[in-house]
Amino acid sequence: MKRLILIVTLFAAMTVQAQENTFWKKVDHFLTKQANVDTTFIYHPRTGLSLGLFSTGQKAGFHVDVGFDLKDDDDTISGVTKYSLSENLCTKVGLEVGYGNVILGYGVEVGHRSAYKKRALALNILGRSWGVRFNYFKINNSFTSSIELRTEGNGYYWYDEWNPVELAQLRSFSIDGYYVFNNKRFAYPAAYKVGLVQRRTAGSWMLAARYMQGSLYNSPEAALDSYNLIDCFSTLQASIGGGYSVNFVLWHKDPTGERDQGLRNITLNLTAMPVITLFNYLKTTVYEFDEEYIYYSEKVSKVLCRPVPNFVGCAALGFTWNRFFLSTQFSYNRFYFRSRDAFATNVFDYSEYDVDNVSVNGTFHDWTLKGLLVYKF
Numbered sequence: 001m002k003r004l005i006l007i008v009t010l011f012a013a014m015t016v017q018a019q020e021n022t023f024w025k026k027v028d029h030f031l032t033k034q035a036n037v038d039t040t041f042i043y044h045p046r047t048g049l050s051l052g053l054f055s056t057g058q059k060a061g062f063h064v065d066v067g068f069d070l071k072d073d074d075d076t077i078s079g080v081t082k083y084s085l086s087e088n089l090c091t092k093v094g095l096e097v098g099y100g101n102v103i104l105g106y107g108v109e110v111g112h113r114s115a116y117k118k119r120a121l122a123l124n125i126l127g128r129s130w131g132v133r134f135n136y137f138k139i140n141n142s143f144t145s146s147i148e149l150r151t152e153g154n155g156y157y158w159y160d161e162w163n164p165v166e167l168a169q170l171r172s173f174s175i176d177g178y179y180v181f182n183n184k185r186f187a188y189p190a191a192y193k194v195g196l197v198q199r200r201t202a203g204s205w206m207l208a209a210r211y212m213q214g215s216l217y218n219s220p221e222a223a224l225d226s227y228n229l230i231d232c233f234s235t236l237q238a239s240i241g242g243g244y245s246v247n248f249v250l251w252h253k254d255p256t257g258e259r260d261q262g263l264r265n266i267t268l269n270l271t272a273m274p275v276i277t278l279f280n281y282l283k284t285t286v287y288e289f290d291e292e293y294i295y296y297s298e299k300v301s302k303v304l305c306r307p308v309p310n311f312v313g314c315a316a317l318g319f320t321w322n323r324f325f326l327s328t329q330f331s332y333n334r335f336y337f338r339s340r341d342a343f344a345t346n347v348f349d350y351s352e353y354d355v356d357n358v359s360v361n362g363t364f365h366d367w368t369l370k371g372l373l374v375y376k377f
Contacts, residue, residue: 203246241275
């Protein structure tokens with residue numbers, strides 16, 4: 001019986017070990033699989049672990065205009081409340097660890113704090129044929145709120161603006177995917193990461209998809225300092241589109257020897273991706289206060305907005321020198337949402353009027369300039 005138990009135990013251990021080896025072999029094969037490419041256009045060096053340092057400058061913003069009419073028995077007043085959070089240039093430094101097509105990065109803000117508690121996390125799978133990028137960042141920063149009221153004759157009625165002491169919070173999570181049609185001659189990631197080298201100038205049409213969640217959260221305490229009809233906004237967008245990307249090879253020299261000595265490649269990438277946001281969801285929140293200005297509840301409206309055109313674009317300049325890779329990258333995103341529906345509104349400050357014709361027009365945007373230095377082991 002003891003021998004039987006020992007044999008079963010050894011067999012189970014060997015089976016688990018074999019399964020683990022099979023699993024990790026499959027993972028390693030996925031990460032390190034050599035590309036089936038036209039080698040006159042693309043060079044695929046030996047895959048290895050890489051460690052990178054990066055520094056970024058970033059600006060992000062969330063701007064919303066809420067239009068409305070105030071009506072009573074005698075008059076109609078048209079108005080708009082504007083609500084926005086936009087940071088000064090935010091600088092971060094961070095680390096990137098890569099192996100094959102997979103890159104994990106984490107950055108923190110340094111220097112003068114243009115946004116409080118700012119963090120950024122990214123996971124990129126950048127392949128020759130397809131790729132996926134996950135990005136998350138959060139900003140706690142001051143915001144601006146204003147209101148403008150006009151009579152029917154468009155005569156000036158009233159305007160005021162506030163900068164509450166309480167901070168608002170801007171959060172963004174996005175997933176970007178791409179597919180390259182001319183993937184045997186065009187290496188899209190060549191200017192963005194170590195591991196693929198473009199030997200000759202080439203380009204390709206690409207498919208692009210993007211899922212994005214962006215939100216602007218305003219606290220009840222901050223809402224008391226303004227006359228906003230709507231206090232918090234959150235947008236969820238799913239987009240699909242396509243565009244063109246090209247790698248201009250400004251300099252290339254094939255490697256000689258195991259250490260790949262000297263300057264071997266300079267590649268400039270330009271990419272433009274117009275997309276159509278097919279699923280455009282907007283959630284708004286209104287805080288409710290009692291007569292003593294004490295917050296007690298909130299009202300939420302959920303609206304599916306019309307499809308709108310949006311834009312994703314990027315550019316990069318990459319240098320390969322020995323085992324070092326240096327890249328300067330720029331990315332730009334702009335996403336709109338707009339709707340004209342029955343939103344819940346804050347009528348506490350406008351109780352003598354009927355609020356009608358409420359419309360929401362907003363923009364979420366960000367741009368990033370990144371410098372990256374990578375060493376390949």
